[in-house]
Amino acid sequence: MADIPNPHALWEHNFIQQMKRLREARKMTQTDLARELKAFGLPFHQQTVQRVENGERPVRLNEAHLIAKVLGTDLLSMGASSTPSDHELRYSVDRLRATSELQADTLLDLYKDWREDIESLVFALADRVPATAKSVDSLDHGAAWGMVWAMKALRAYEDHLAAWQGLVGLGHHERAFVDLEDPAAGTDQNWPLPDVLATLQSWRERFGNDQMARAVSMNPREVYESFSSGRDQDMEG
Structure with a gap:
């Protein structure tokens, strides 16, 4: 990077350092960052990001705002001065936030497939x-x-759901939370609720006694051993 020509360039120097550090913490390539900025209307390419990070191209104010937004921070933090110790601490926090967001996305993808199986079970059980x-x-x-x-x-x-919300709380992007007491009130497009959730909750109110609480805490083998005899007779009949 080019030498800082005067004290007034300190802010931009700090911004560029933070930009590269945060991008790498989020495991984004220069092309990834350029693609996200282009979605906001900036004519950025990989070479543009490279030139900015090398100090070869000045950063305009509107660009700086959007770069900070994409990287999950704000303009003030991007331009702040910090010691090497501060850099290490911030880098560790940013790495944690970035990986937490990735884990939240992974959990969400797994859930979308799994909820279909929950619904299938409820539909099969409803007639019984x-x-x-x-x-x-x-x-x-x-x-x-x-x-x-x-x-x-x-x-x-x-x-x-609680694990996903915990990871989202650590991540970079704000997302609507789902109220566990009243899930429908906090529904957002990131965490689609199963259509049968109300049915499951009503069953818990009707059948959630101490016996059921103990059964829910059983491991799979214990469930089969405790209910297999009557279950098999019903299914054979």
């Missing part, structure tokens, strides 16, 4: 659950066995 049933004891053995798996799925879904 009488509208008048108020407790697990009022279900036939096969339905009780299926209900345990439905409640285990609901708990896993909520754990999955």
Whole structure:
């Protein structure tokens, strides 16, 4: 990078250093950054980013704002002076935030496939659950066995959602959170809710007694051992 010609160039020097550091922390190539900036209307190419990072091209104010936005920070932070120790700390935090965002995206992709299986289970179980049933004891053995798996799925879904929201809270981009107490109130396009969630929650209210709580905490083998006899008789009949 070219030498800083005068004290007034310190801000741009800091900005350029931060730009490269944050880009690398997010595992973005110069081409990746140029592509995202182009989506905001800036005529950036890989060579443009390279010239900026090499100090060969000045950064315009509107460009600086958008570069900071894409890199998940603000203009003030990008231009601030810092010691080597500060750089190391900021780099560690930025790496954590970047990888957390990647993990959130991975978790979301896995969830989208998994929720179809949750819905399939609920649809299969719905015909076995009488509208008048108020407790697990009022279900036939096969339905009780299926209900345990439905409640285990609901708990896993909520754990999955909480983990995703925790990662999003560490990441760079702001996303709407889903209220675990009232999921529909906080729905956003990033975390699509299963259509059957209300059914699962109503079943938990009806069948969520101590017996069900213990069953939900069982490992798969224990579930099969506890419910297999009656389940097999129901399914054979």
